[in-house]
Amino acid sequence: MFYLIIDILGTIAFAISGVLVAMEKKLDVFGVLIIAFVTAVGGGTLRDLLIGIRPVGWLTAPIHIVIIIVTVFLAILFVKQLKYFRKSLFLFDTIGIGLYTMVGIEKGLLAELSPIMCIALGTITACFGGVTRDILCNEIPVIFRKEVYATICIVGGLSYFLIIQLPINNTIAHSAAIVIIIALRIIAVRFKVSLPNIYRD
């Protein structure tokens, strides 16, 4: 139940980020809807395809489609007001990233993949929706340029695999990793942390 609520809030935040990018590109309403949809479900879709889960998750769970459609129509109507929710949206988005990373890791574990692959799948789940959004809008994905949140997903995933070495409950390790991801992201944004610059000029 708790997870369902986080999942819904994350879906809303991801869909709205899709709406905002799509509207900046002046896409029509169908385009905005598709970009929002892809942003919200793209990461899980690629993860399911790579692991071989079929059909991919969203095809059998209509709840996401319904939430995304409602979100898109509300976001388009109240686009001017969205700025007042910027902080809430950032929070939903951050919680969503934490949750989706751990969902990806869990699906990897279920498929008996190694920790490094599980972390890769967690990061894909959390990040690939945004990558597809940017590709469809003809931009180089923002997480390849300045956003650090993919790196935070990786660090969060690593900390999960470290924590479960300790003699503690899996649910706690799971929640701890989500909290670590959320905390790191808030710190990274507040203190404008970026990856080390690899260019001299």
Add this chain to the structure above:
Amino acid sequence: MFYLIIDILGTIAFAISGVLVAMEKKLDVFGVLIIAFVTAVGGGTLRDLLIGIRPVGWLTAPIHIVIIIVTVFLAILFVKQLKYFRKSLFLFDTIGIGLYTMVGIEKGLLAELSPIMCIALGTITACFGGVTRDILCNEIPVIFRKEVYATICIVGGLSYFLIIQLPINNTIAHSAAIVIIIALRIIAVRFKVSLPNIYRD
């Protein structure tokens, strides 16, 4: 037999639309061939991947590859003459969209998915080839900007699920939905119908 002919005409129309976009970008002959191929089979490929049909359709049906190769070479040779066939090509394309939408819906039903997911799969089958074509040519997909035909696929799919509520034969409902899609597209193009503008400025 009738379906096979429609499928072939649709494949030809889709491949030619790929050739035209690719030649505008001055791609070489291999690039033109790939763009044509992707335009023609991309939608069905994504649909099969999402549902989990394996291998994807075109890998076991060489007829499409042969038709596409022949079409591409003829289209490149007679590219100046293509404008005389503009109306026929539009018709083939439109019939193809109708057919592919219903093929996608059928595959969704076979996989026991809900009507909303079947409609999504039908729309993906009809539209995603063009999306991939535009992405590979570094353009924002045209159906996200001005073409209404994705919306028409959705309306056509909805009407199929409404019609089968009536006490009539499935084949008739099927054909009726294809006719509705074709009619709507012709009307949309003739009267320059577009989606409602969501931007104030």
Add this chain to the structure above:
Amino acid sequence: MFYLIIDILGTIAFAISGVLVAMEKKLDVFGVLIIAFVTAVGGGTLRDLLIGIRPVGWLTAPIHIVIIIVTVFLAILFVKQLKYFRKSLFLFDTIGIGLYTMVGIEKGLLAELSPIMCIALGTITACFGGVTRDILCNEIPVIFRKEVYATICIVGGLSYFLIIQLPINNTIAHSAAIVIIIALRIIAVRFKVSLPNIYRD
């Protein structure tokens, strides 16, 4: 053992080509890593998805991820020195293309697909990583514009299916096809061979 070495050299060459394109776009270190990874494993991933091999290859073979991570960090550190290895890298890349084409063909044969589809899968294995790299970097894929190497993969694949008609060992046919691909690529680059121009102006 011999194959493993070629595979590793090919992976290194592909990853470095990803690093170079990504650094030209001034991506951050995470972006460079992902582009390198996608360039190296993208072709095999699409092949596995299309055939329906699950999970896709790299999820169960961590060696590639490790090689790519090491390669990326070394390539970033010594990017100025990479030009001295240009010839070696070209050679590794070319050998990699030959090998990957044949790996794709073999996987197609294992899935009992027809020769034309096996050749398509071989070409996808060798070329699609570079296509994804270019798409993620917001460029029209270079193999659609000027590189002839996709065509060379096709010719190499065709020659394999011709050679196995002869009364000779499969391993020899296999190696011969790889040698043909390598030789054609070296000839094509040395003599600046390009596909016939299909534009009059």
